[in-house]
Amino acid sequence: MLEVTIWYKQASMFLLKAMVLFNTLLMLKRWIMYFLKWVVYLAITTFLSTPILAKDIIIGGTGNALGTMTLLAQEYQRSNPETEITVLPSIGSSGAIKAVPLGKIHLGLSSRPFKETEFTGGATAVEYARSPTVIAVSNKLTENAITVEQLIQIYTGELTQWSTGELIRPIIRQANDGNTKQLNQLSPKLKKALAMGNENPDFLFAATDQESVSHIEKVPGSFGVTTLALILSENRNIHAMSLDGVDPTHASNAKRYPMNTSFYFIIPKAIPPHVADFLDFVSSSEGKAILEKYGNYAP
Numbered sequence: 563m564l565e566v567t568i569w570y571k572q573a574s575m576f577l578l579k580a581m582v583l584f585n586t587l588l589m590l591k592r593w594i595m596y597f598l599k600w601v602v603y604l605a606i607t608t609f610l611s612t613p614i615l616a617k618d619i620i621i622g623g624t625g626n627a628l629g630t631m632t633l634l635a636q637e638y639q640r641s642n643p644e645t646e647i648t649v650l651p652s653i654g655s656s657g658a659i660k661a662v663p664l665g666k667i668h669l670g671l672s673s674r675p676f677k678e679t680e681f682t683g684g685a686t687a688v689e690y691a692r693s694p695t696v697i698a699v700s701n702k703l704t705e706n707a708i709t710v711e712q713l714i715q716i717y718t719g720e721l722t723q724w725s726t727g728e729l730i731r732p733i734i735r736q737a738n739d740g741n742t743k744q745l746n747q748l749s750p751k752l753k754k755a756l757a758m759g760n761e762n763p764d765f766l767f768a769a770t771d772q773e774s775v776s777h778i779e780k781v782p783g784s785f786g787v788t789t790l791a792l793i794l795s796e797n798r799n800i801h802a803m804s805l806d807g808v809d810p811t812h813a814s815n816a817k818r819y820p821m822n823t824s825f826y827f828i829i830p831k832a833i834p835p836h837v838a839d840f841l842d843f844v845s846s847s848e849g850k851a852i853l854e855k856y857g858n859y860a861p
Contacts, residue, residue, distance in 0.1 A: 617644055617645045617646070617836045618645070618646050618647075618648070618668075619635075619645060619646070619647045619648070619668045619669065619836065619837055619840060620647075620648050620650065620666075620667045620668050620669075621635070621647065621648070621649045621650065621667060621668065621669045621670075621671065622649070622650035622651075622652075622653045622657065622658055622661060622667045622670065622671065623652075623653060623654070623655060623657065623658030623670045623671025623672055623828065624652065624654060624655045624658065624671050624672055624673045624740075624771070624825070625652035625654070625770050625771030625772050625792070626673055626693070626771050626788070626789040626791060626792045626823055626825070627671040627673070627791065627825045628649055628651075628652060628671070628772075628792075628795075629791065629792055629794075629795025629796040629856070630691075630791050630795040630852070630853060630856045630857075630858060631649050631671060632649045632795070633795055633852055633856060634843070634844055634849060634852055634853075635647035635649055635840075637843075637848070637849075637852060638840055638843050642839070645836055645839075645840070647840070650667070651772075652770050652771060652772060654770075655671075655672035655673050655674050655740070658670030658671055658672050658828050659672060659676060659680055659682070659685075659687075659828055660680075660681075662683075662685045662828045662829070662830050663681060663682055663683025663684070663685050663830070663831075664683070665830070668830070668834070668837050669827055669828065669829065669830075669837060669840075669841075670685075670827070670828025670829075671825065671826070671827065671828070672687060672825070672826045672828055673740045673823050673824065673825060673826070674740060674824070674826070675687045675689075675826060683830075683831065684830070684831030685828055685829060685830050685831060686828075686829050686831075687826040687827070687828055687829075688826060688827045688829060689824050689825065689826050689861045690825055690826065690827050690844060690845070690853075690861070691791075691824075691825045691853050691858040691859065691860065691861065692816075692822050692823065692824050692825065692858065692859055692860075692861050693789040693790050693791035693792075693822065693823050693825070693857050693858045693859070694789065694790045694802070694810035694816055694819045694821065694822055694823075694857070695741055695744050695787060695788070695789055695821035695822055695823045696787070696788060696789065696790055696793070696802035696803065696805070696810050696821070697713070697785060697786075697787060697802070697803045697805060698775070698778055698785065698786060698787070698788050698793060698800045698801060698802050698803065699778065699784070699785045699800060699801065699803060700778055700779055700782075700784070700799065700800050701799050701800060701801055702782070703724065703726070703728070703783070704726065705724050705725065705726075705803060706801070706803055706804065707803055707804045707805075707807070708785075708803045708804070708805060709805070709806050710748050710749050710752055710805070710806055713745070713748075713752055713755070714749070714751050714752050714755040715755075716730055716732055716755075716759075717732065717752070717755035717756050717758060717759035718755045718758055718759070719758075719762065724783060728782065728783040729782075729783045730783055730785065731765070731766055731781055731782070731783045731784035731785070732759060732765045732766070732784070732785060732786070733765070733766045733767070733768050733774055733777050733778065733781075733784055733785065733786035733787075734759060734760055734765045734766065734767050734768070735767075735768055735769075735774060735786075735787070736769070737760065740823065741771075741787040741788070741823075742756070742787070744787070744821045744823075745787060745821075747821075748820060748821070766781060766784060768786065771788060771789075771792060772792075772796075774786045774787070774788060775788050775792060775793070775796070775798050775800060778798075778800045779798060779799050779800055785803075788800075789823050789857065790802055790810055790811065790857035791823075791825075791856055791857040791858050792857075793857065794855075794856040794857040795856040795857070805819070805820055805821070806820065808820065813854070813859065816859045817859070824861060825858070827841065827844075829841070
């Protein structure tokens with residue numbers, strides 16, 4: 563009987579200690595959860611209030627302007643490291659015009675002004691530069707000149723080889739693409755020939771400005787339409803040809819060259835101060851020097 567009593571007391575003491583330990587662990591768990599909640603709260607508060615995020619700038623738009631804008635952004639950030647500028651891959655002029663009023667990007671880049679049917683949300687289009695729209699070939703080709711008459715013959719299939727005997731491979735863009743529209747404006751005959759070329763299954767197709775110049779670089783004998791700004795700012799392994807005797811690479815010829823692309827900033831109705839500061843840099847003497855170095859000139 564005495565042994566049973568001793569065992570009972572020992573069991574009771576064990577259970578009591580176990581309950582005390584359990585309560586202690588439960589209290590400790592509550593304190594840990596309470597502590598973790600405060601850590602998460604402080605982390606979120608710090609994340610949302612950090613000034614660096616408030617000074618981010620996101621830019622997007624036409625592929626022809628992205629290379630030069632990236633170089634401008636890099637130079638600006640050297641003197642303004644607190645501002646992080648992201649230049650998106652090409653979303654096109656239409657994409658930029660749609661994105662800015664919706665607040666998806668801070669600045670848009672367009673190769674055209676607004677259409678009457680487009681929603682602007684109070685945004686404005688401001689022309690900041692122009693660049694020659696050129697006929698370009700790979701640096702592997704020795705061809706340096708072309709005429710409108712030769713372009714007509716190429717698109718109709720009459721002219722199929724370069725002077726070296728290499729097969730000519732035209733790169734076609736969409737009918738509503740800005741570069742295609744400029745070709746159409748050179749001559750009614752060229753417009754008709756280009757329409758014929760669009761039906762030729764042997765011609766290459768490119769959906770974006772960057773895809774077009776990549777084809778020119780990689781496909782033997784190919785040629786396409788791009789801007790001098792894109793070639794120089796992205797250091798592409800291609801070169802611009804003179805058109806009807808006018809060399810677009812000479813600054814003195816830029817304004818009399820037959821084709822030119824205008825570049826517009828799509829600016830939101832309410833401009834944050836750090837975005838306005840970047841715009842001021844682009845229009846400064848330092849910004850203009852970068853634009854000119856990479857194939858742009860003042861409008």
